[in-house]
Amino acid sequence: MKPKTYAYLTGGALTGAANGLFGGGGGMIAVPFLERAAHFPARRAHATAIAVILPASIISGVVYLAFGLVPWGVLLPCAVGVAAGGFLGAKLLARIPAKIVTAIFAAFMLAAGLRMIF
Secondary structure (H helix, E strand, C coil): CCHHHHHHHHHHHHHHHHHHHHCCCHHHHHHHHHHHHCCCCHHHHHHHHHHHHHHHHHHHHHHHHHCCCCCHHHHHHHHHHHHHHHHHHHHHHCCCCHHHHHHHHHHHHHHHHHHHHC
16 A cells, blocks of 8 residues: 555544544544645645545444434434535535635634634
């Protein structure tokens, strides 16, 4: 196996672990990782992060469902909203300049970190 493959496996494992443990947030690991390790531009890193998080989200979701941790009355309407928001976000990603996408992403990461502290 190539050294880059090991890096990708490690980055993927960290992303999946964060996503499964925290119920999200894998993108905060995946995007910077893909930008640095794979040298992806911002748009490609964001798009790839979403694609690689999908299997982790499905697997984590199935486990959460199996343990009875997901209330169906919340899951279904939220899932519809997430699907609509995901579609809109993907469309916007193709139209917003990469520097603005990066700035918005950084602002969300900062806001999330500050909220966790305070």
